[in-house]
Amino acid sequence: MQSFGFLGLGIMGAPMAKNLLKAGFAVTVWNRSPEKCAELAALGAKVAAAPAEVTGSCAVTFAMLADPAAAEAVCFAPDGALQGIGAGRGYVDMSTVDAATSQKIGAAIAFKGGRFLEAPVSGSKKPAEDGTLIILAAGERELFDEALPALEKMGKKCLFLGELGNGARMKLIVNMVMGGMMTIFCEGLALAAKAGLRSSSLLDVLDAGALANPMFKLKGAQIVQGNFAPAFPLKHMQKDMRLAVALGDALGQPLFAAATANESFKKAKALGLSDDDFSAVFQAITS
Ligand code: NAP
Numbered sequence: 031m032q033s034f035g036f037l038g039l040g041i042m043g044a045p046m047a048k049n050l051l052k053a054g055f056a057v058t059v060w061n062r063s064p065e066k067c068a069e070l071a072a073l074g075a076k077v078a079a080a081p082a083e084v085t086g087s088c089a090v091t092f093a094m095l096a097d098p099a100a101a102e103a104v105c106f107a108p109d110g111a112l113q114g115i116g117a118g119r120g121y122v123d124m125s126t127v128d129a130a131t132s133q134k135i136g137a138a139i140a141f142k143g144g145r146f147l148e149a150p151v152s153g154s155k156k157p158a159e160d161g162t163l164i165i166l167a168a169g170e171r172e173l174f175d176e177a178l179p180a181l182e183k184m185g186k187k188c189l190f191l192g193e194l195g196n197g198a199r200m201k202l203i204v205n206m207v208m209g210g211m212m213t214i215f216c217e218g219l220a221l222a223a224k225a226g227l228r229s230s231s232l233l234d235v236l237d238a239g240a241l242a243n244p245m246f247k248l249k250g251a252q253i254v255q256g257n258f259a260p261a262f263p264l265k266h267m268q269k270d271m272r273l274a275v276a277l278g279d280a281l282g283q284p285l286f287a288a289a290t291a292n293e294s295f296k297k298a299k300a301l302g303l304s305d306d307d308f309s310a311v312f313q314a315i316t317s
Pocket of ligand 1: 042066151
């Protein structure tokens with residue numbers, strides 16, 4: 031039986047690690063706040079005291095962490111993931127970060143004789159629970175092939191996109207489109223309300239035509255109910271918008287719509303909505 035490590039048991043990491051356990055793999059977990067390991071331990075996971083203990087005992091370790099700062103902290107801390115990496119060991123970072131962060135971590139892992147893959151995911155809490163994420167991997171092809179039996183338990187589609195950085199860039203572009211769609215959708219809902227139109231009517235009209243999509247359907251109903259329980263925390267969406275705008279900056283691509291949407295998410299953070307769902311940008315737009 032293959033054994034895997036898993037670092038980071040947040041909204042996404044916990045159900046992803048659970049799916050590995052359910053598939054019968056031996057899994058060793060670690061989380062900064064150790065209480066989040068209890069549920070996984072009850073399902074049979076081994077719990078480690080530090081990331082180095084996980085990477086030092088598992089052939090392949092997955093990480094699912096908040097942002098570039100978290101991904102670097104977990105890798106480079108004195109008892110971090112890098113310390114446990116030896117010849118041939120695999121490290122698969124599934125966090126959404128920028129290409130430069132991913133390449134920095136990848137270079138450090140390679141320097142110690144390890145192998146690295148970035149594998150950010152598209153899809154939220156429910157697809158993480160259902161094992162139906164879309165996995166955007168790039169880096170070492172051999173490690174992708176070796177990790178595939180586990181990736182296939184977490185995702186319904188596992189793409190290999192080539193050289194390191196391509197997965198990170200693809201993920202940021204996808205989320206930039208999503209953040210832009212969410213802000214214009216919320217502006218539409220706000221405008222409809224001011225125009226005396228029923229929100230439910232707008233949702234029905236959108237859903238009946240070419241603009242229909244699962245995100246408008248799911249989030250629209252929740253926004254109308256005032257339900258902003260986090261599936262994708264707003265602070266992470268703003269991080270992705272910020273990193274996408276920076277990518278546009280680096281590549282000389284104007285991103286007028288994305289830059290404006292980023293401002294709405296920044297305003298939402300300033301209003302204290304960081305830990306709500308990213309659809310809570312509606313509250314910033316209507317405030
Ligand atoms: P989350 O619930 O906020 O979990 C974040 C994880 O990172 C937790 O395990 C947290 O540990 C850990 N962490 C944060 N800062 C850390 C630090 N400095 N050192 C060590 N650990 C740290 O976030 P999530 O929704 O699971 O998202 C995880 C990643 O997936 C993010 O990059 C996000 O952009 C991406 N993503 C999320 C979704 C979604 O819908 N939620 C979808 C696709 C991609 P603690 O438990 O100790 O705080």
